[in-house]
Amino acid sequence: MTALFAKNALLPSGWARDVLLQWDSAGNLTAVTPGSVQPAGAEAAEYVLPGMVNLHSHAFQRALSGLTEIAGGGETAAKDSFWTWRDLMYRFARNITPAQMEAIAAQLYAECLRHGYTSVCEFHYVHRSPDGAMYPRVAQTAESVIQAASLTGIGMTMLPVLYNWSGFGEAPLTPQQNRFKTDAADILNIIGALEPLRSGQVEVGVAPHSLRAASSAQIREVVAALPRSRPVHIHIAEQQGEVQQSLAYSKRRPVEYLYDELDVDARWCLVHATHLVEAEVTAIARSGAVAGICPTTEANLGDGLFPLESFLAQGGVFGVGSDSHVSQSPVEELRWLEYGQRLREQRRNIAVSAKQRHVGEFLWQGALLGGARASGRAVGALAAGKRADVIVLDADHPNLYGRTADEVLGSLVFSGNDNLVKDVLAGGQWVVRGQQHVAQQAIAARFKQTLAELREYRR
Template sequence: MTSLHAKNALLPTGWASNVLLQWNAKGELTTVTPDTPPGNTPKTAGPVTPGLPNLHSHAFQRAMGGLTEFRGATQDSFWSWRTLMYQFAARLSPEQVEAIATWLYIEMLEAGYTSVCEFHYLHHSTDGTPYADDAELSKALLRAAHTAGIGMTLLPVLYQTSGFDSTPPTAGQRRFIRSTDSMLCLLDTLKPLCDAQGARLGLAPHSLRAVPPDSLREAVAGLHAIDASAPVHIHIAEQTAEVDACLAWSGQRPVAWLLDHAPVDARWCLIHATHMVDTEYQRAAASGAVAGICPSTEANLGDGLFDMPRWRGAGGAWGIGSDSHACVNAAEELMLLEYGQRLQFRQRNVLASTDHSQVATATLLQAVAGGAQASGRAAKGLAVGQRADFCVLDAQHLALAGLAAPDMLSAHVFASHRTSALDAVWVGGQQRTRQGRHPLHDAAAAAFIQARTQLTQG
């Protein structure tokens, strides 16, 4: 048993004082008791908040940061960005993928993420042929997560076509392609590896344009034959061109088609879901699925803005992902989410709730709950039976010093000048950062720089 005492801690019901936290050897919280004298229990350096699950990550894209910020067409868009991404992905080696992911996961920990859902679609060698070990790149990501010490939900991606009408894949997609049988074999291989590491295994049908209906049905059924509670993530309705193409193919919008043709429920995460009409918001929320919102990437790619008040009004669950990792900062994603809603509706404090008037408190609690659901992990916050995944704010940080605990969290999200106001991050009861820094920071950063240099100058 290990213990900490927090003068203030953000529990699922709200802020509490003098909270005793205890966890067992499995990293599960066994005691979360407010109004408890500290005694001889070690004390935290500031308020304790739940760790945020990052529900959408393409790890290799971290090494692309800054490389697509130029106009390469008369009008740049997601689709022109995707061409550059394919060119970058075509060059990556397993060693480079592992180095990039290890650094990224360390960045995530230093930025307040305690687990990650890795939407993994880079499966094969550069010419599209399988590696001798078909799971080589999946194993590289598992090793990276283990080295960093972050919780992992591995989501191998099923990718088969380049359009809604079963258009054959392009040369740029050759590293992604798998048959449904091949995917199910990969899942069988990965399940014991994930179990041994304490990771979770799920499936990511890439999108409706990349997975034909029969394959979608068979793959999801095959996954749930392996693990009935396994998470399913899918890109959906990210771009208006995607919506138009789906309408031309089926006569339905993407989210409506998915709800009519797939067993969407609380195991599913709808990534982006940016472009929905009211009936889709209502039906998708009622299904129990989580909306996976990625504010910095959606801004970077020009996707558009999700209507969060409409989704929350329908009772929808949601979480946060850093996706292409133009930004790796949990607090900044929450800030961007709120600011996008302010710009959209020309109001302030849009995402405060009836239970919590502080936007940072309301959004963090909801993002933690939705992110945990999407990850398939017991990471829903500071409660008995959940993972001991939490962050300690630095009460002496210039932006936070002298404030009450709820205001410290607000200052961390909205007023820390994007510098980290985190003192420590714990995952499964293990301290992963001290004074805002991971012990492998320097070594992992050097390996990342070497890999990126090879890719950009080789």
């Protein structure tokens, strides 16, 4: 049994004093006891939080960060969008090897851990070799990414992606998309191959890429084959172009189309859901599905703003993800989630409730709830039976110095750009100490070598 004494710990009910956290060798919290006395020899910390869940990640895209910020020439300069951004992403995806995927993912996950993410949901769609053939081990690329998670210590929900078409109406894939090609049988084979890797640190769900890349019949077949406890993620209504294509094909908007065709419930995570009408907002909230919001990527790609205020008013559940990894910080995602709403509504302090007026705490607790649901794992709270995923803040940093507990999250989320995460425990293992990942140097060296190998595909 291992322990940490928190002078202030964020529990599901709010901040509590003198909390003794204990966990076992399997990485599960066995007791969370407020009002305790610090045991002899037990480590102590001033401010302790549950680790955040990153509910949407395409790990290999970490290698593209900062490389797509060049406008197209001539007349195209004013027309850059998500669809033009995909060109460079496709060039990377067409050539990347499983070993390179592992190196990039390890760098990303170490960064995520250092900033307070202790779990990640990996929306993984590069399954085939560069020539379009399946690898001898059908789950080889997914295994490589899971290996990166194991190396860094981050918890993983692997989501093999069903990706069979290039557009609505079962349009054939383009040559650039051949490495993504999977039908229902392929995905079920990959999921089956990953079953032996499931553990306290690893879960396996599924991710139909989108309604334009997978038919409703395929999605229905795959979802029906999975146990009810497994999570289901899907991209939905990210861009206006997708909405228009859905209307042209089905006479329905994407979320409307999804809910008409499939039984969407709390096991689902709808990623982005940026462009909604009010009836769709209501449908998502009532179903219990998680809205997977990725504010830094959605801003980077010019997607738009999720209608958060209306969604929260109807009891909607949300979480955040780093998606394309222009940022690896949950603080930045939560900050820009709130700031986007302030710009949209021209008001302040949007993400609150009658019971919780502190915006930082509302956002952190809300994202924990939604992220845990989307992950399908026992995470997201400091409570017995949950994974021992804990972050310790730097109480000596000027941004936190002298703060009371109920002021901490407001300062964490809305004060400066320094990383205030000092130590991180993931699955009962200390993986970050003094803001450094325990394998940071070796991971960074492999990542740099991979960037050198991929350099030619940047042009």
